[in-house]
Amino acid sequence: MVSVPTIAAIRFGAGLSPNTPAPANADMLYNSLQAEARPAFPPQPWAERLSLLQNRATLLRTSREETATPADRSAFEGAHQALRDASFTDLRHAIAELAYADCGFHERLTRFWANHFAAMGMGGALMRTRSAFIHDAIRPHVTGRFSDMLRAAVLHPVMLVYLDQFRSVGPNSAVGRRQGRGVNENLAREVLELHTLGASASYTQADVSQFALLLTGLRVGPQNEFMFDSRIAEPSILEVLGTRYGARVTRLEHIIKALDDLARHPDTATHIARKLARHFVADAPDPQLVAHIAAAFSQSGGDLMTCYRALLEHPAAWENPMAKTRAPVELMAAAIRALSIPRDGFLALPSRRTRLELADPLQQMGEAFEAVPNAAGHDDAAAYWVTPQTLAARIGWVTALVQRWPDGPDPRAFVDLALGDAAPDALRRAARGAETRIQGIGLILASPAFNRR
Known part of the structure; x- marks a missing residue:
């Protein structure tokens, strides 16, 4: 039987970590929201990102003029690289926000709402601005009122253009x-x-x-x-x-x-409640859980903290563990977290390595950074992330990660660090029988159990 702390860490948080204890109960999860409301690794501010984009646009026009010189073209290439570098920094920060959180419930909710209000920068004027949109329009309201988040998201330039x-x-x-x-x-x-x-x-x-x-x-x-x-x-x-x-x-x-x-509409309460339950708990959540969250939404006037309390306090929220699939960013963060990869080294990855080791694999796994598939966002169904191509990409990324960090723990101990009492007996036997440390850790991180939440 999977314990409450393990479910709390994996279903609602960023995953198990050897450095921070799992939340012991629903109250600890709930209390973590205010403690982690301020991002530890914020993206580039909206105004600074717009300044980079404006500079790039100006230099692009100059580089295309008949009188353009090699220096003009070089200046544009430098401005374009500065934008890419800033975006890659945002990617490292987005993963670090989960991987190095004490709990990660707030960041999981931020990702939920960012997908609910799916939008991305379109065209050259607003390219690579999704992270800034999330930081400006979504994150400040995650523990506030739904009406405030709705206003901020709908009236944001990124949404209006998208x-x-x-x-x-x-x-x-x-x-x-x-x-x-x-x-x-x-x-x-x-x-x-x-x-x-x-x-x-x-x-x-x-x-x-x-x-x-x-x-x-x-x-x-x-x-x-x-x-x-x-x-x-x-x-x-x-x-x-x-x-x-x-x-x-x-x-x-x-x-x-x-x-x-x-x-404030009753249909909105039901829609939001169903999406919250479906995202965190099960593809077909208990109708009583949905009704409980919807009632909390309506009675509180859309106070989101009240809704989260309703989600966490209902018994159905703690049943049928490991019923969902981790999204690619969540998989990356959980693996980095379980392996205890040093934070400073991760944050200092240069742009080229960020592209090769994070951005490209995310795209291959189906969650391209700074992009959404459509206005509905990514599907919440567990099977959405599971295709032959994306599974191969997950295994490939895990294999490369373990090879870059060969001094990991003994696989027999790591299976408990990574999954706790959610680890299946078959995976424990496989960890004991691994021929090498790298093989054993890779097997655990690539396992169906670790890819679920």
Whole structure:
């Protein structure tokens, strides 16, 4: 039988570590959230990343001019490399945030919400900005209110560009009438279907269309900053889910009111509760667990700490351990954590090694850094991460990692360090029978047991 501390560390945290004890119970998990709310390894700030991007764009234009010199092209290559270096640093920091956390529950939740509000920088102006988006729009609200996170994520420039909101113009606005431009429904549809109510909720196409008209006016400014532009906002009273918003002069507060109403909707409570339970516990979570979290969401007005307490206190959250598959980043962090790889050496990896040892393998495993597969994010099903190609990539990465760190512990001891009482008897026998230390540790890290949570 798998113990509560092992389930706490593996299902809800970053994994077992020889350096920090596993959370003893649900209370310790819950209390870790505030203690780990401040990131130990933050990404490059949004303003600094935009400055790098602007410098790169300027030098790119110069390098393409007929009068461009070799020095101009060299300057662009240097700016492009600076952007890549900053992104690779963000990748090391993202993995380190899990691998070296005392618990890791906060970071797991940050990853959950970042996938819920899936978005990435599109085009040269916002390329490699997903980490900054997560840091700005998601992380500050992980222990706050869902409505605040919803506002921050939906109104962020990365989301507005990713879902083509910059193309949306109210047809009866000043710009719409003059230029004959129209509305784009992408953002409205995804906010309703993915971010709040859920695909099975009782909204209609008319709600999507009216909400899309209400969202006109949201745009990204010349410095890639958020703007509300009344010249492109639809000047009308619009009805979404039976509630009227807008006016003859539509304002940003009308949109915020609609977002707040969606955040408090009962369908949103059920959608969020089901996703939390499905992510952490099981592909088909206990309906009573989902109902318990949904009730906590509704009664607290979307207070997320209350929802996490509801998740952790329900008995179903601690049943059927090891039912999910670790995502690639989680696998990397858990392996680094179990092997006790020195933090300073990991953080100091140069860009070339970061690409070869982290970025390229992540892409091969199906979780490319700074990218999402679509607006729905990565699937939460356990089988999503398991294909012949991605399994081969996992084994290849684990094998290379162990060879780079040959002085690991005895496999017979490491199986307990890595999996505790979740280690199957067959894996313990295989660890005892390994011919070499490297072979034994690699076998444990590549095992189905270690790849599950």
